[in-house]
Amino acid sequence: MIFTGSHILSVEQFERADIERIFTVADAMAPYALRRRVTRVLEGAILGNMFFEPSTRTRISFGCAFNLLGGEVRETTGFESSAIAKGESLYDTARVLSGFSDVICMRHPQEGSVAEFAEASRVPVLNGGDGANEHPSQALLDLYTIRKELGSKNRGIDGLRIALIGDLKYGRTVHSLCKLLCHFSQVHVTLVSPTELAMPESIVEEMRAAGHTVIVTEDLTQSISSVDIAYSTRIQEERFASKEEADMYRGRFRLNQSIYTQYCEPNTVIMHPLPRDSRADANELDNDLNQNPNLAIFRQADNGVLVRMALFALVLDVVDQVDKYARDVNWYNSLRTL
Ligand code: CP
Numbered sequence: 001m002i003f004t005g006s007h008i009l010s011v012e013q014f015e016r017a018d019i020e021r022i023f024t025v026a027d028a029m030a031p032y033a034l035r036r037r038v039t040r041v042l043e044g045a046i047l048g049n050m051f052f053e054p055s056t057r058t059r060i061s062f063g064c065a066f067n068l069l070g071g072e073v074r075e076t077t078g079f080e081s082s083a084i085a086k087g088e089s090l091y092d093t094a095r096v097l098s099g100f101s102d103v104i105c106m107r108h109p110q111e112g113s114v115a116e117f118a119e120a121s122r123v124p125v126l127n128g129g130d131g132a133n134e135h136p137s138q139a140l141l142d143l144y145t146i147r148k149e150l151g152s153k154n155r156g157i158d159g160l161r162i163a164l165i166g167d168l169k170y171g172r173t174v175h176s177l178c179k180l181l182c183h184f185s186q187v188h189v190t191l192v193s194p195t196e197l198a199m200p201e202s203i204v205e206e207m208r209a210a211g212h213t214v215i216v217t218e219d220l221t222q223s224i225s226s227v228d229i230a231y232s233t234r235i236q237e238e239r240f241a242s243k244e245e246a247d248m249y250r251g252r253f254r255l256n257q258s259i260y261t262q263y264c265e266p267n268t269v270i271m272h273p274l275p276r277d278s279r280a281d282a283n284e285l286d287n288d289l290n291q292n293p294n295l296a297i298f299r300q301a302d303n304g305v306l307v308r309m310a311l312f313a314l315v316l317d318v319v320d321q322v323d324k325y326a327r328d329v330n331w332y333n334s335l336r337t338l
Contacts, residue, residue, distance in 0.1 A: 003314035007118040008126045011136045011176045016183040023144055025310035025319055026303075032068050032322070033305045035333055039326040041318045042071035048101035049075045051128065052082070052108045053238070057274060057301050058128045058138065062105045065308035069318070070325065074101070094120035103315060109238070124315045132170040132239055138273050139176030141307040145300040146229055149269045155228070157181075163190040163223045165253050166233035166284060168199040170240075173273040174233060178203050182210035190215045190223040194249050197235075220253045221263045230255065230264065231271045232284050247281070256286035270295045 001018050014022075031037040047066040051059045063073040076097075079085050084093060090113060097104060098121040106114050107128035118125035129135040147157055160181070164174050168191055178199065181187050189212055191199045198216065207214050217223050224230045232255055237246040255270065274297055276285045289295045313319045 004317040005124055006315060007115075007121075007124050008136055008311060008315065009115050009118060010127070010134050011139050011179045013136075014180070014183070019140070019143065019180065019183060022140055022307065022310050022314065023147060025313055026144055026306040028319075028322070029068075029306045029309040029313070032326070033065075033302075033309060035068075035329055035331075037326045038070075038329050039068075039322050040070035041322045041325040042066065042069040042312070042316065043325070045069075045071040045102040045316065046100065047071055047073045047312075048097050048104040049073050050082075050097070050104060050106045051075070051077050052079050052084070052106075053129065055107055055128065057304060058107065058135075059105075061301070061304040062126070062128065062137070062308050065305050066103075066312055068305070068309060069312055069322070071102075071312075090117045091120040093117070094125075095122070098122040103312065126311060126315070129172055132172050132175070132236065134176045135172040135273075136176055137304070137308055137311060138173045139180050140311075141300065141304040142173065142177050142231070142271065142273065143180050144307050145271065145296055145303050146269075148303065149296055149299075150228060153267065157187075158185045159187070160184065160229065161188040161190075161227045162229040162231060163192055163227045164199070164231050164233070165192040165220065165223070165255070167197045167235045167249065168193040168233070169197040170236035171233045171273075174199070174231070175203055177231075178207055181212065182206055185211065187212040188215075188227075189213065190217060190227065192217055192220055192223045192253060194218065194252055197249060220255070221259065224255070224259075224268065225263050226265065227268060229269050229271055232276070233273065234275065234277045234284060235282065250277070250282045251284070254283055254286065255289070257288045257292060260289065260292065267294060270297065271300055272297045274301060 066073050076082050094117045103124050105126045105128045109131050111131035111133040114127040114130040235246050235250045240246040
């Protein structure tokens with residue numbers, strides 16, 4: 001695809017070569033994400049960061065990624081602080097805000113809303129999550145994390161064995177990740193969810209058409225016994241008609257250190273898009289896994305900055321100029337690693 005000036009709305013836009021291009025650029029962003037070097041390549045550029053649903057990682061890492069490239073960030077969070085609360089349409093909001101920004105990131109509770117906004121926008125729009133539909137940058141950072149974690153064991157994504165666990169119906173991160181996996185070969189996917197929260201059949205069919213083995217089950221312990229990646233997800237309470245309905249499923253599939261030790265292969269990597277629900281009645285990933293070196297959830301979140309820097313650099317066409325506008329940092333750096 002041509003990245004320059006493009007909206008990033010769905011992972012369906014990408015071919016395998018595009019994914020690899022994003023990952024190569026993300027790798028090159030490490031000195032900046034680690035704050036060993038600073039670049040001013042986007043000096044003067046403005047990101048409009050519009051989040052109409054709660055977010056910690058996506059909103060802040062999109063913002064940090066833009067700042068790390070030298071740009072400025074202006075935020076709108078929640079409908080109540082936007083004129084949408086006064087009845088303004090997405091069309092008018094997009095026409096106005098795209099006059100103030102060079103690129104816009106948006107999260108919205110309705111499926112398709114970010115694409116609708118993008119149609120009216122005069123600048124590129126990046127989907128930060130639209131309802132239960134898609135979360136493209138999360139899927140890219142998830143796949144980037146899988147590549148990195150397996151790469152340290154001399155393995156690639158082709159032939160991957162992965163279990164996706166939890167709310168696969170409303171979990172937009174797993175929808176996007178499954179679609180990205182269709183670009184790779186001989187992936188073994190085990191889908192673990194309550195029947196009512198199963199992965200949409202269209203996505204299962206897409207994976208089978210790509211030649212992948214797909215197993216659908218409610219058996220957690222068996223499903224995690226021979227996988228490279230155990231990817232857990234939260235029950236997406238905000239998508240249910242009531243809290244009581246979500247409560248019926250919360251806590252159904254819990255992974256803790258004892259289960260990990262008993263059932264997983266020694267180097268199984270544990271992932272989660274976060275936030276994990278750490279309330280006692282949920283606790284899908286127990287805190288007793290925090291010292292497990294195969295718990296990749298915080299490395300995964302760190303990788304989000306690299307991938308989002310890569311998306312900005314590609315869409316705003318500055319990949320080849322990042323180093324030209326760079327210098328070493330002035331301050332003490334406590335040798336962070338990613
Ligand atoms: N993974 C993710 O989308 O996290 P936030 O909801 O905190 O952005």
